[in-house]
Every structure is written in C-alpha cells, then in structure tokens.
Amino acid sequence: xxxxxxxxxxxxxxxxxxxxxxxxxxxxxxxxxxxxxxxxxxxxxxxxxxxxxxxxxxxxxxxxxxxxxxxxxxxxxxxxxxxxxxxxxxxxxxxxxxxxxxxxxxxxxxxxxxxxxxxxxxxxxxxxxxxxxxxxxxxxxxxxxxxxxxxxxxxxxxxxxxxxxxxxxxxxxxxxxxxxxxxxxxxxxxxxxxxxxxxxxxxxxxxxxxxxxxxxxxxxxxxxxxxxxxxxxxxxxxxxxxxxxxxxxxxxxxxxxxxxxxxxxxxxxxxxxxxxxxxxxxxxxxxxxxxxxxxxxxxxxxxxxxxxxxxxxxxxxxxxxxxxxxxxxxxxxxxxxxxxxxxxxxxxxxxxxx
Numbered sequence: 518x519x520x521x522x523x524x525x526x527x528x529x530x531x532x533x534x535x536x537x538x539x540x541x542x543x544x545x546x547x548x549x550x551x552x553x554x555x556x557x558x559x560x561x562x563x564x565x566x567x568x569x570x571x572x573x574x575x576x577x578x579x580x581x582x583x584x585x586x587x588x589x590x591x592x593x594x595x596x597x598x599x600x601x602x603x604x605x606x607x608x609x610x611x612x613x614x615x616x617x618x619x620x621x622x623x624x625x626x627x628x629x630x631x632x633x634x635x636x637x638x639x640x641x642x643x644x645x646x647x648x649x650x651x652x653x654x655x656x657x658x659x660x661x662x663x664x665x666x667x668x669x670x671x672x673x674x675x676x677x678x679x680x681x682x683x684x685x686x687x688x689x690x691x692x693x694x695x696x697x698x699x700x701x702x703x704x705x706x707x708x709x710x711x712x713x714x715x716x717x718x719x720x721x722x723x724x725x726x727x728x729x730x731x732x733x734x735x736x737x738x739x740x741x742x743x744x745x746x747x748x749x750x751x752x753x754x755x756x757x758x759x760x761x762x763x764x765x766x767x768x769x770x771x772x773x774x775x776x777x778x779x780x781x782x783x784x785x786x787x788x789x790x791x792x793x794x795x796x797x798x799x800x801x802x803x804x805x806x807x808x809x810x811x812x813x814x815x816x817x818x819x820x821x822x823x824x825x826x827x828x829x830x831x832x833x834x835x836x837x838x839x840x841x842x843x844x845x846x847x848x849x850x851x852x853x854x855x856x857x858x859x860x861x862x863x864x865x866x867x868x869x870x871x
Contacts, residue, residue, distance in 0.1 A: 754849040754852070811825050
C-alpha cells in the first residue's frame with residue numbers, strides 16, 4: 518500500500534481509470550517546504566498558455582515614404598526630417614550638388630593660393646625698394662595690371678559658377694521634394710526638370726541680385742542694416758515655390774512672402790539661424806582639427822598647407838550644404854500643410870496614383 522503523502526503509482530492505474538480509494542492521496546497545502554509536488558501531480562503549476570500577447574512596436578516613420586507622413590512640424594522636427602532625408606539619399610543629393618560645387622571648389626582653391634603668392638611677392642618687392650634706387654615702377658604697374666585682370670576674370674568665372682550653383686540648388690530642391698513624397702529621382706531627371714524651368718530660374722536669380730544691390734545701397738545709408746534682417750526671412754522659400762509650384766520669378770517671391778507672412782516670420786528666421794549655427798559649428802570644429810593636423814605634417818610649406826586647408830574646408834562645406842537646402846524645402850511644404858491643408862491634398866494625390 519502507498520504511504521500517505523506520496524503520489525499514486527501511475528503505471529498501476531490503467532489509462533482512463535480512476536485510482537483506487539486506498540491509493541488516492543489528497544493534496545496537502547501545508548506540506549513541508551522544500552518538497553514541491555511532482556510535475557503532473559496535485560498542486561502542480563498549470564501549463565503555459567499556447568497563446569502570446571502581441572508585443573507593441575513603436576512605428577518607425579520612414580520620412581519620404583508616404584504622403585501620410587505630412588503633418589505640421591516645429592523647427593526641431595524639420596531639422597530631424599532634413600537629416601533623415603539627407604542620410605537616406607546621401608550619394609544622390611551630393612551628386613546633384615557636386616555638378617556645380619566641384620568646379621567652384623577647384624577654381625576657388627587655385628585662385629586663392631595664386632592670389633596669396635602674388636600678394637606676398639608684391640609686398641616683399643615693395644618693402645625692398647629704396648627711395649634712392651633706380652627701380653622701374655613700370656614693372657610694378659605691369660604686375661598690378663596682370664593681378665587685377667586675373668581678379669576680373671576670376672570674378673566673372675565666379676559669377677557664372679554662382680549661376681550654375683543656383684541651377685544645382687534648384688535641382689536639389691526638386692530631388693528633395695520628390696524623395697520627401699516617396700518618389701524616385703535621378704540626377705539626370707532632376708537637371709532635366711530644372712532645364713525646363715531655366716528661364717524662370719535665371720529671372721529669379723536676376724531679381725535676387727537686384728535685391729542684393731538695393732540692400733547694398735541701403736547699407737551705405739545704414740538703412741539696410743535694419744531692413745535686410747527683417748525682410749530677408751520673407752523670401753527664404755521663394756526658390757522652392759518657383760521649382761515645386763512652377764511659379765514665375767516674381768510670383769515665387771510673392772508666394773514666399775504670402776506664406777511666411779501668415780505668422781511664420783519667426784519660424785523662418787529661427788530655422789535659418791539654426792541651420793547656419795549648426796553648419797558653422799560643424800565646419801569650425803572639423804576645420805580646426807584638420808588645420809592642426811596639417812600643421813604637424815613635416816615637409817609642407819605654408820602654400821601647400823593653405824591649399825590643403827582650403828580643399829578640406831571646401832569639401833566639408835560641400836557635404837554640409839544640402840542640409841539647409843533640404844530644410845527650407847521641408848519648411849516650404851510645412852507651411853503649405855499648416856496654411857493650405859497640403860497633407861490632405863498630397864494624400865489624395867498619392868491615393869489616386871495607386
């Protein structure tokens with residue numbers, strides 16, 4: 518007979534039959550500690566349920582993946598989306614901007630190094646002149662003439678490359694807008710689109726240059742010092758309006774003023790200050806480290822150090838430049854969401870395109 522407090526012999530019990538009364542041992546909840554019941558005995562823990570609760574996963578928003586991502590954003594959110602969009606399209610955006618920026622960088626480095634060497638040589642020549650020497654001043658006039666002629670050529674080339682930079686900026690705005698809407702884009706497609714808007718873009722560049730000239734005249738009379746910081750934020754999104762909405766030059770400036778003028782001047786200025794400060798801090802920090810490293814390399818003359826420093830600084834500017842362009846493209850779309858319910862329009866367009 519089984520001793521009380523022990524489980525019945527499972528082998529002695531036929532399948533489906535109840536144990537004999539003499540073999541049945543009730544469960545004792547006050548059993549001595551340290552003797553847990555058998556796995557299949559009285560008081561055993563119930564088996565684990567076959568089901569599981571679904572784990573809650575925070576949705577990961579893929580910026581630029583769907584029109585449903587559109588919603589009103591603050592400055593920090595716009596910067597966050599700008600970095601996310603840039604990171605996902607890093608090589609494509611740099612390729613688009615590099616079409617204009619790389620020639621500008623090469624020309625800028627060559628001219629600045631040449632200019633420094635020419636000025637240094639001229640200063641040394643003037644310092645060596647004695648008042649009683651028979652120095653031929655015609656040589657000095659000739660060298661100065663060559664210098665200013667080269668400077669004029671550089672300014673003309675720089676103006677042309679600046680126009681090309683505006684074309685590249687417009688292409689990057691178009692690419693950023695397309696990717697933000699979740700559409701694919703290539704470098705060729707971006708420049709073909711801007712090529713169809715080249716007359717409007719050149720008109721916009723002419724108007725902006727005219728505004729700069731007027732502002733420069735205002736600075737002479739100290740009016741521009743106050744007027745420019747107040748007026749400029751109204752036109753920060755004029756180029757996105759020209760590219761995305763296919764507006765004319767004057768219409769783009771007017772469109773930017775209307776959108777920003779509906780109570781978003783502070784956001785426009787705040788975003789500009791945030792991007793400028795961020796890019797300046799990154800440029801200064803990395804540039805200082807590069808300068809210190811270059812100064813420690815043996816066998817480099819000052820001219821070589823200057824050329825390398827300009828090249829590295831220019832490349833850093835090149836890498837960071839898309840941040841502000843993307844940020845103000847998103848700012849333009851953000852104002853349309855806030856003012857014109859563009860999120861509903863974009864969602865409807867995306868739904869119809871499926």
